[in-house]
Amino acid sequence: MRRRCATVAQLVFRWELANYRRVGAAAMKTLVMLCVGILATAVAAQETPAISLAKVNRYADGSCGAVLIDGEGRTPFHLGLNKYRCDLFVGATHEEDAAAKQLAPGSDAEAALLQRLMAWAEASFGPQERATIEAADDVHHRGSGWTFDRYKEAAVVNRLAHYRQIRGAEITDVFEGRSTVALSFKVRDGLGNQRLVLFRKLADGLVRPHLGDSMTPVAEESREERWILQAMLSYSQKNVPKVIRDLLWSGVKVKAKDVTVAAMHVVSVMIQYRKCTSPRVANTWNLLDGGSMVYAMVDARGQPFEVEFDKEIRSTTIGRMKFRNANTSDELVAFGSAREQQLLAGFDTCLKRASEEDRDVLQNLLARYRELRKAARK
Numbered sequence: 343m344r345r346r347c348a349t350v351a352q353l354v355f356r357w358e359l360a361n362y363r364r365v366g367a368a369a370m371k372t373l374v375m376l377c378v379g380i381l382a383t384a385v386a387a388q389e390t391p392a393i394s395l396a397k398v399n400r401y402a403d404g405s406c407g408a409v410l411i412d413g414e415g416r417t418p419f420h421l422g423l424n425k426y427r428c429d430l431f432v433g434a435t436h437e438e439d440a441a442a443k444q445l446a447p448g449s450d451a452e453a454a455l456l457q458r459l460m461a462w463a464e465a466s467f468g469p470q471e472r473a474t475i476e477a478a479d480d481v482h483h484r485g486s487g488w489t490f491d492r493y494k495e496a497a498v499v500n501r502l503a504h505y506r507q508i509r510g511a512e513i514t515d516v517f518e519g520r521s522t523v524a525l526s527f528k529v530r531d532g533l534g535n536q537r538l539v540l541f542r543k544l545a546d547g548l549v550r551p552h553l554g555d556s557m558t559p560v561a562e563e564s565r566e567e568r569w570i571l572q573a574m575l576s577y578s579q580k581n582v583p584k585v586i587r588d589l590l591w592s593g594v595k596v597k598a599k600d601v602t603v604a605a606m607h608v609v610s611v612m613i614q615y616r617k618c619t620s621p622r623v624a625n626t627w628n629l630l631d632g633g634s635m636v637y638a639m640v641d642a643r644g645q646p647f648e649v650e651f652d653k654e655i656r657s658t659t660i661g662r663m664k665f666r667n668a669n670t671s672d673e674l675v676a677f678g679s680a681r682e683q684q685l686l687a688g689f690d691t692c693l694k695r696a697s698e699e700d701r702d703v704l705q706n707l708l709a710r711y712r713e714l715r716k717a718a719r720k
Contacts, residue, residue: 393462397435398494403625404480406494406501407435412458419455421501425563426624426640428508428572430455447509456506463499476503476533479565504565506532511573516604524549525611529573539570541611548618549611562619562695574612581605591643616642621688623696631655635707639688649685651707661710677715 396416398408405427407420420437422429430452434442445452463472475481481500483493510532517526519541526540541549542559550559551570560566578587582598582605589596590613598606620642627636632655638648647667652659663675663685675682689708693701 393465395462395466395495395498398491398498399435400494400497401436404501405437406497407431408494408498409435410455410458410462412462414458417455417458419459421498421505423501423505424624426622426644426646428505428568430505456502459498459502460506463502466495467499472499475499503533507535507565508532508569508572511569511576513573513577513608516608519607525607527608529570531569531573541615549614551615563622571612571616574608578605578609578612582609613642619691621647621692623692623700626700629654632657635703651711661714663711677718682715 393410393412395408396411397418398406400406404424405420405422407418410417410419418433418435418441420431420435420442422431422437429437430445430447431437431442432445432451432455433439436442437444445455467475475496476499478500481493481496483490486493486496488496508531512530513527514530514536515528519525522543524541524543526538529537529539531537538554540552540554542552542557543549544559551567552559553566560570582601586596586598586601587609590609596606621639623637624640624646625638627638628634629636629650631653633653635651635653636648637650638646640646645667647665650664650666650672652662652664654660659674663682665673665675665681665685673681675685686708689704693704696704
């Protein structure tokens, strides 16, 4: 490229000398300035590093990963984004890789990587197409007109927008509740959109979020619910000490001297809503051990756990529940225990929100379990 640019400059210079007297000094000055501009553009294009993605993957849980290639080198990353998680990893294209390192929300490292990814998105998709992708709840290959590789890149743009919108959401103002409104506040999401959120008391006694003047509650597990709850969580963590938050989660009534009424109100309504709408089922699958059914779930504080309904061949505990989380591995749930009561109450809550097919499966598992519990009491 540089040799070609130098040759152009030489030809222009020779032409300039040959025609100087004919066109005059003023016209030649204009031509020289034009050539200088062309050469500068060519050099800038040569020196500007290309920006692209390699090894792009879209995973079944909705997350995605790739290797970002730009002027700073090659950076593997993973956007761990699904219905209940919103995390950014660097060092690997999947979070389960030993080299993957989670970036702390709000950290300089997170901001730097997001800036580079946004630069890639802007360079790879036009403004209108990018805006459409970012506004969508999800993107799909079928019917999109994209090649499969292009679809995977669009998925990264979509997940990146979701991550920024959710993680960057913040409460900018809090208002006192009145009448059927328990709490209201203004939120600016991570994409800069300003919204008014009202938690209204409904006829069933629950307090649910609404956007603006809408009388329809924000849907559970929706994108809107996620950035609303993230804004409330961030506000609570910033304005209410952890020891106070933990006491409130445990059900203790607290009067904190150094915490504003608004902050206490936000955290209290958030806890009330999360408890009423939890636990939630993140995924289900069957094991190849004879048909044991596993429910991957998330509790009110966003902590994952699993419950397995045992159906292993030759098992002595068929139909019983096994519990596991980050601290517990395959704990057989004891009949009459506090754990059992908590899990059964949680599953009863899940039944109300489940689809007809999922509800039938869970009802059968719970009915079998309760028969076993009844027999054990005799």
